[in-house]
Amino acid sequence: MKTYNIAVLRGDGIGPEIVDGALEVLETLQNHLGDFQLDYRFYEAGAACYQNTGENISAQTLQAIEKADAIFKGATGLPGVRKPDGTEAGMLGGMLRIPFDLYANLRPIRLFPNTATPLKDKAADGIDYYFLRENTEGLYLSRGIGVVTSEAVADTLMVTRKGCERISRLAFKLAREKKRGAPQDGKRRVTLIDKSNVLRSFAFFREIFLDVARQTPEIEAECLYVDAAAAALVTRPEHFQVVVTENMFGDILSDLSGATVGGLGMCPSANIGDRVAYFEPIHGTAPDIAGKGIANPVGQVRSAAMMLDYLGETRAAAMLEKAVWQAFENKRFALTPAGCIDGNMQTAVEALQDELKKIDSAKC
Ligand code: IPM
Ligand code: MN
Secondary structure, eight states: OEEEEEEEEOOSTTHHHHHHHHHHHHHHHHHHHOSEEEEEEEEOOSHHHHHHHSSSSOHHHHHHHHTSSEEEEOOOOOTTOBOTTSSBTTOOHHHHHTTTTOOEEEEEEEOOTTOOOSSSSOOTTSSEEEEEEEOSSBGGGGTTTOEEOSSOEEOOOBOOHHHHHHHHHHHHHHHHHSSSOOTTTOOOEEEEEEOTTTOHHHHHHHHHHHHHHHTOTTSEEEEEEHHHHHHHHHHOGGGOSEEEEOHHHHHHHHHHHHHHTTOGGGOEEEEEOSSOEEEEESSOOOGGGTTTTOOOOHHHHHHHHHHHHHHTOHHHHHHHHHHHHHHHHTTSOOBOTTSSBSSOHHHHHHHHHHHHHHSOGGGO
16 A cells, blocks of 8 residues: 655644644545555644744754655744744744745635635635745745844845746646636636836746746736736636745735635645645634634645645545535535634534545545
């Protein structure tokens, strides 16, 4: 039987409880299919790790998880745990993405049935696009290395030819491989979001994007300025199939996109490079509700589906995503306006397990 080594970072706040919930769902999936196995190794990382050891993650752990087949991660960081410079401890983003060169941050934005969207008249799957955030350069390249004097501080936005090219290529690859085009018109379409009317870095990014676009004329390529894009993602989300953008724009706008499909708790993500990848929900650690058993495990469960897809277990991945769909369709659990489970997280976990068992694997 195919066995995968999975490094698990359970994280802080609600991280551990929803990671555990997701692992329960994964166990049901493995039993149901019986053709692959996940071998977990658990590691300390995040704010609690910082409190205990003075480091967000140890060099030893970094070395170990780099060798795993995939990394399954819960949210990390706690607002109360700060480094001497005042910034939050436990933030692993830069520590994994830059050293492992995880240049693609893939965030599927999909509206599930019976999920409250703040937008009017949107049907399930009426919003269904991939948000692709460049993950290793742009403004966040300056994370921790900006120039600081007592009178001024500078963080530099830098993009490279290699960085713009590889993320653009991946965007077109996704547009080609994804099951369907944009919900509005079925078209395969990649939208670059930039600010090339103002900054030269973005003009450079756009030029490279358009060069790549010319190699796949069957896929529509368009460019939007970031301010107009912020409006369009709210007013006509059904227009998009794949959206690609710079690191900080992607950080901000993907949260906006998440809000249009019922909140960040619904949204998974993949941080992918050429050798290493980690999978985590896009929400934070929500310490205010940690331990109460009401956190929404859907983003974490769907992150597991993305991980299975990456590992090549595409049928298992499709089944997991389908189980989530069915659970919402059959109103097996509901979310509160704040995005928590209305009731208990365990109800949601059990509903997902139950819906999984109903799926005929031969049909996936
Ligand atoms: C994200 C997060 C991270 C980021 C933080 C937690 C470091 O906001 O993954 O979107 O800035 O990228
Ligand atoms: Mn973010």
